[in-house]
Every structure is written in structure tokens, then in C-alpha cells.
Amino acid sequence: MKKVYTLLLLFLTLTTISAQERQTLYAKVVNDADDKPMNAVHVVNLTTIKGVITNDKGEFEIEANPDDTLFFSFLGFKSIKVRVTNDMLKYKGSSTIRMTELAYALEKVVLTPYQLTGYLEIDAKNVPLRPNYRYRIAGLSTGYEAGEKAPGAISSVLGAIFNPADFLQNLFGKKPTQMRKLRQMKEDDKIRDLLASKFDRQMLRELLQVERVDVDEILSLCNYSKTFITNANDLQVLDAINDCYEEYKVLSRQRKK
Template identity: 60%
Template sequence: MKNYIFLFTFLLVAAFCTAQDADKVIGVVINSADDTPLESVNIVNLNQVIGTSTNSKGEFKISAKANDTLHFSYLGFKSIKVRVTNDWLKFGSSKIELTELALALEEVVVNQLKLTGYLEVDVMQVPEVNKNYRYSISGLPSTGYEAGKPTAVTKILGSIFNPADFLYRMFGKKPNELRKLKKMKQDDEIRNLLASRFDREMLTVLLQVDRVDLDEIVSQCNYSKGFIQTANDLQILDAISECYEEYKLLSRGRSKRL
């Protein structure tokens, strides 16, 4: 009798463990050129908006369901998307190959300043430093808008009193992508991945927008050109999320007045 109880318990535990891993896929990422494992490859489930990275052996495990799409990216290698299949979920580990990119360094031109000794003349040769300012709007919970000094006031007034057509076109027609914003902000692994990136690739893939449109969104949200050029992907994500929350608040305010 004890043997039957032990066997039943063993089968029950095995079934439970199998069920726990039924929604996960495992694999190893390698360099297609020499089959060496790649460590710290960024992996994101685009459907569930969760992420992970490979370990020192190139191995990974991530939650996924059949037909989910996994995005693999690694510095110096071509990014790829892989569809999760029932066979992958059922039979275990899969080998993912990444192809190395040929990178070319851009030419850097150094201009030497020739000082004359006359302060008025020499000051004119010094490149102008781009100064950015943040402006707060009464009634909004955030720290406000960042913008260049010449057009900051007009942009802020426009964002309040105009219909914000561009934001509506970008935000209003992509509710699924906007829901991903919240998931991206909640997933620590995603945030850690974005904090170390400056290429905007993961953001464009997750939000399903082009790089040009992504920069335009941040620009229309009154963030300066300097911020857009220097911010990491996590800062851009937070900027878009903050802008959208303010846009919704302003839209509700207009609806009540109407």
C-alpha cells in the first residue's frame, strides 16, 4: 500500500512540475560562425512583454505559449525573431543561431580652435552648448516638460489648448501597444535591458513603430533634441509613458469642459 501511495505522489509531483514548465521554452544561443555560446543575449517575448538574458553557457528560459514571438538581440549581431511552436514547447531545448554584423566606424573630424587672444573673437568660435529646460504645468503630477528655450512656451501652450492631433494618431490607434507600455515598466528584466541600450531597437519592436516615429513622439511631447540624442531606451520609455498619461489627463479635462 505504501508503495502505491509513494508512486501516486511521485506521479502527481512530476505532473505538477511538467505543468509548471509547459508554458516555458528553453534553448541556447550560439554564434553561427563558430558555434560558441553567447552570454547576455537580450530575449524578449513580444506578446507577453517579458524579457530575460542568456547565461554564461548561452542558455535561457522564458515564459511563452505557442505562436508567441521571441526577439533575440545582441550587440554586434543581427537581431532575429523566432516563433514559438508546439514542438518546441513539447520536446524541450532549441538552438538559436545569431549572425555577426560587419561594423564600420564613422569618420571623426576634430576641429582645432585657433585662439586670437581677443575674448570677443575667441568666444564666437566656441560651439554653442544646447541648454534644455523643464517646465512644470499646474495640475499635472509629473515634473513637467523638457524643451529648448526658444519654443518651450509655445509648445506647452499648444499641448494644452490644441487637439494634440499627432499624439492622438500615435496613441489612440495603437491601444495594444500602449498597454505594453505598462507591462514594460512593470517588468524589471525589461527595464534592466532597456537601461543598457541606446539603439531604440527593442522599443520600436515592442511598440510596433518606426525609429523616426518614435523620435517624433518624444519630440511632440516637448522633450528636447538633446534629451532624445543622449537618453537611453529606458528613459525614452519613461518619457513616452509620462507623456501619454498627461495626454489622457488633458483629454479628460477637455471632455469635461465640452
């Protein structure tokens, strides 16, 4: 009899969990300034790492449970986070998310003239380049980007990655869950498309729970060049951090042996 009760309790527990996983949130996104629906807003559940895009009416539906965190992003608007509540799930379609437009201040742009001769071979050599150099290391599937060519560049790379406790351990060693979520982001096409169009590092910062300057420092300590750190989009940064993490794990296992 006791076994029957145990099996029944287990069945009810699994049913409850399954029901929670199947919950769907229906909501709408509007412009806070004029209440007009916003089309093509990216909505990402930071808890499950699943993303959707709003339709022409600003509506969307996404799998979510209470206390999940949703991240809303749209070009020219302030990205926001919203915590899912029981009421939002219970009263379907009644939730309205308001996004605020950003005010941009135009920066002064300085154009540097180049004297062109009209001969491609000559002009190509005169264009300033900032090459990035990567070096392969035995035992690793990819190489590290050392940045500008300079004396000691290779030794700087080797010194950094073979002393992971100095900087990588503080991030990678203490945040395995966040790193797994970063890998999950690469598997969702909608999230990949979103990251490929963004350069603000916001979603990556939310997942890693760090500031923007920390993301730049992580890339720098992983020996990515200033050119890459400045110009890479969020998807490229995601790939770079993932690569650095995978290499860190390889070296960390080797050190333990």
C-alpha cells in the first residue's frame, strides 16, 4: 500500500512539473509614448534561453513559469527586464509591456583623408590596417587572438591562459550555470539573429551578471585585441567567450592531472 501511495505521489509531482513546463505567456508590447503596438521586438526568456519576436500587433507568446525573467530588446529603445508573475500567466493577453525610446546625442565624427593614386595595388598598401594575430597551442582546438603584433605577444598569450586562476577562475569557475546558458543561446536562431544585430552587450551582461566593462576585461584577459573588443557584435562576443571558456576547461583539467 505504501508503494502505491509513493507511486501516486511521484505521478502527481511529475504531472505538476510537466504542467508548469507547458505554461505559455500571452502578452503585448507597445510604445510607451503613443501606445502603438511594436512589431519585431525580440523577447527572450533568460531562464530557459528561448526567444520569440512580436507580430504586427505587438503580440507574442512564449513558454514561461512564474519568476522567469523576460528580456525585451528593440533597436532605438531601452531594453528592459520583466519578471513573470502568476497573474500574467493566468489572465492571458491582459499584460502589456511598455518600452521607452532612447534619446541619442550625435557624436562628432572626424574623417581622415587618404591620398589615393588610382592604382589599387599602391592604394591598398597605404590603407592603415589593424591586423589580429592568433596563435595555436598544442592540445587546444582553436588559437588565441593576441591583438597588435608586438614583441612578447606570444609569451603574453601563453602566460595568460596558463594562469587561469588569476582571472578566469573568478568568472568561469563560479558561474557554470551562466556559461551553460551562453552555450544554449547559440542554439536558438532567433537569439542568434538578435545578437548578430546588437553591440551593447546587454543580454550577455544579464546572463553573466557582470557590467559592460567586465565583459571587455574578460575578452582582454582572454587575449582578444582591442579592435575585436570594440567592433565585434554580441554574437561574435558570445562565441569568443565560449571559446575562451572551453579552452579554460581543457587547461584546467590538464592542471588537475
